[in-house]
Amino acid sequence: MSQCTLAAAAKINLYLRILGPRGDGYHAVAMVLQSVNLRDMIHIATQPRKEMSITCDHPQVPTDTTNLALRAAHLLAEQFPKQATGLTIHIEKYIPVAAGLAGGSSNGAALLVGLNHLWNLGLTLAELQSYAARLGSDMPFCVQGGTALGTGRGELLEPLPPLTGGVVVLAKFANLSISTPWAYRTYGEQFSHTFALASVQESDHFVQVLARHILPEIATHLHNDFEKVVLPAHPEIERLKQGLLDSGAWGSLLSGSGPTVFALYPDLTLAKQAIAQLKIDYSGVDFWVAEFCPWGIEIVT
Ligand code: ATP
Numbered sequence: 001m002s003q004c005t006l007a008a009a010a011k012i013n014l015y016l017r018i019l020g021p022r023g024d025g026y027h028a029v030a031m032v033l034q035s036v037n038l039r040d041m042i043h044i045a046t047q048p049r050k051e052m053s054i055t056c057d058h059p060q061v062p063t064d065t066t067n068l069a070l071r072a073a074h075l076l077a078e079q080f081p082k083q084a085t086g087l088t089i090h091i092e093k094y095i096p097v098a099a100g101l102a103g104g105s106s107n108g109a110a111l112l113v114g115l116n117h118l119w120n121l122g123l124t125l126a127e128l129q130s131y132a133a134r135l136g137s138d139m140p141f142c143v144q145g146g147t148a149l150g151t152g153r154g155e156l157l158e159p160l161p162p163l164t165g166g167v168v169v170l171a172k173f174a175n176l177s178i179s180t181p182w183a184y185r186t187y188g189e190q191f192s193h194t195f196a197l198a199s200v201q202e203s204d205h206f207v208q209v210l211a212r213h214i215l216p217e218i219a220t221h222l223h224n225d226f227e228k229v230v231l232p233a234h235p236e237i238e239r240l241k242q243g244l245l246d247s248g249a250w251g252s253l254l255s256g257s258g259p260t261v262f263a264l265y266p267d268l269t270l271a272k273q274a275i276a277q278l279k280i281d282y283s284g285v286d287f288w289v290a291e292f293c294p295w296g297i298e299i300v301t
Contacts, residue, residue, distance in 0.1 A: 015031055174285065
């Protein structure tokens with residue numbers, strides 16, 4: 001029997017433009033994805049019986065075949081039947097669920113990286129990412145992590161220079177979740193007239209700002225099209241975002257389709273002071289402190 005433990009990082013979007021529907025059920029997007037060191041721990045162990053089972057310490061995470069970690073394991077087992085073994089998978093959840101932080105995708109990415117290691121598959125990063133793309137648009141990014149420009153449906157990745165410094169605060173109403181399909185549908189209903197004008201080149205300016213690596217400047221250029229539908233539908237998220245800005249953040253943005261909002265602060269002291277005050281002003285909100293990180297999946301043991 002062999003085993004390994006992987007750390008799987010959450011992602012935030014520093015920039016997200018919806019360019020329009022593609023006709024295959026997906027939307028074309030241009031986005032900048034960034035890993036943060038808020039991470040789930042995934043424990044994988046091979047077992048003699050050729051069965052796969054999954055457990056998770058978070059009640060909202062499915063433990064059936066819809067779990068992205070299990071789906072990733074099944075996909076590799078189908079592709080590599082000779083190397084495949086039975087598995088037990090346990091997920092220690094720290095990334096909030098259905099929060100716009102790609103928690104499920106990061107868990108799927110962890111299984112791809114972990115089984116490449118445990119089953120000695122010898123797959124390259126590009127090969128792992130092509131399997132990842134079959135399971136979800138954010139998963140190829142979760143495999144590589146760091147900072148990247150994502151186009152296509154988000155799976156065509158161009159690595160960008162790593163971001164360092166600053167402190168990221170993540171804030172989420174504990175009892176709120178937002179469905180990504182709802183957010184795309186509503187955006188299409190209200191903003192389809194902008195699709196003809198949108199182009200992938202619009203992200204170039206943000207990428208140039210990123211390259212200068214001046215965090216306060218980056219923070220004022222953060223952009224997410226989903227804010228146009230999510231904030232009007234949930235004014236409490238808009239108030240929370242304003243509260244983060246008023247507390248000294250350089251900038252704040254909805255992550256993905258939400259409901260998590262993140263904010264960028266100059267240092268840990270300021271971030272902790274802000275959280276202490278915001279906890280008093282906004283009940284029912286959970287807060288996390290994180291930093292940018294240059295990896296998606298780390299093999300811990
Ligand atoms: P994304 O940003 O990629 O749209 P998200 O961060 O909004 O994702 P997830 O935490 O990935 O959301 O959860 C979305 C849904 O995926 C959950 O409601 C859950 O039913 C399902 N899911 C499947 N596998 C997992 C997993 N390993 N961890 C969390 N959720 C999972």
